[in-house]
Amino acid sequence: MLRLFIRRSYCTKKFPEVAKRKIAFEGDEVLVRDIPYISEILDEKLSEIPNFDAKLIAHLERLSLVRFDSEQAVANLRKSVKMAQKLELVDTENVEPMYTVWENQECPVFEDVEEKSLEIEEVFKNCTERFDDYFVTPPGNIALESKDRFDLNVINEWDKIGKPTAPQLKNQKTWKFLITLVVMNKIS
Numbered sequence: 720m721l722r723l724f725i726r727r728s729y730c731t732k733k734f735p736e737v738a739k740r741k742i743a744f745e746g747d748e749v750l751v752r753d754i755p756y757i758s759e760i761l762d763e764k765l766s767e768i769p770n771f772d773a774k775l776i777a778h779l780e781r782l783s784l785v786r787f788d789s790e791q792a793v794a795n796l797r798k799s800v801k802m803a804q805k806l807e808l809v810d811t812e813n814v815e816p817m818y819t820v821w822e823n824q825e826c827p828v829f830e831d832v833e834e835k836s837l838e839i840e841e842v843f844k845n846c847t848e849r850f851d852d853y854f855v856t857p858p859g860n861i862a863l864e865s866k867d868r869f870d871l872n873v874i875n876e877w878d879k880i881g882k883p884t885a886p887q888l889k890n891q892k893t894w895k896f897l898i899t900l901v902v903m904n905k906i907s
Contacts, residue, residue, distance in 0.1 A: 760805045768801055770875045793874045 769775075771793060779796070780786055787793050839852065848855040 758805060760808050762801075764808060765801065765804045768797055768804070770871075771797060772871060773869075776869065787869070790869050790873050793869060797874065 776787060776793060787796070843849055843854075846854045
């Protein structure tokens with residue numbers, strides 16, 4: 720938990736005494752451990768991770784507004800689902816819920832002081848399109864095309880293989896091979 724500020728040059732250039740000061744002061748309670756906690760929940764106790772099909776991937780992309788660009792991205796999502804399943808097995812019986820990490824500390828806030836509000840015309844200077852006295856927002860999310868972009872067998876077997884990254888698609892390997900050939904021809 721005790722680290723030096725040496726890497727943070729923006730703090731240490733003007734104040735060299737800060738560079739030698741440690742983050743945690745004597746007597747401070749350590750809230751974050753130095754060593755990561757190793758989970759005692761075994762993978763055998765977890766339920767089966769559902770297979771990701773094209774329909775599920777398209778549904779998740781639509782809900783999250785995130786476009787998965789490779790098998791690796793979807794495989795990482797499967798890994799996150801597996802990690803979330805471990806949370807279901809944590810025994811929380813007779814444990815009082817905590818609202819925040821800092822629930823015992825006071826958080827000073829500013830007093831509510833009424834300020835002069837902006838004129839309507841000044842507010843509408845920020846909008847690109849206006850109808851009467853309302854902002855007009857851009858059209859909603861346009862549905863993405865739902866074509867099969869991924870090798871679903873690779874995605875669903877990736878976590879069983881035990882490799883840190885998902886295997887590349889054949890067409891990605893082909894493009895890398897072609898680029899390598901072009902570069903080699905230009906060199907020779």
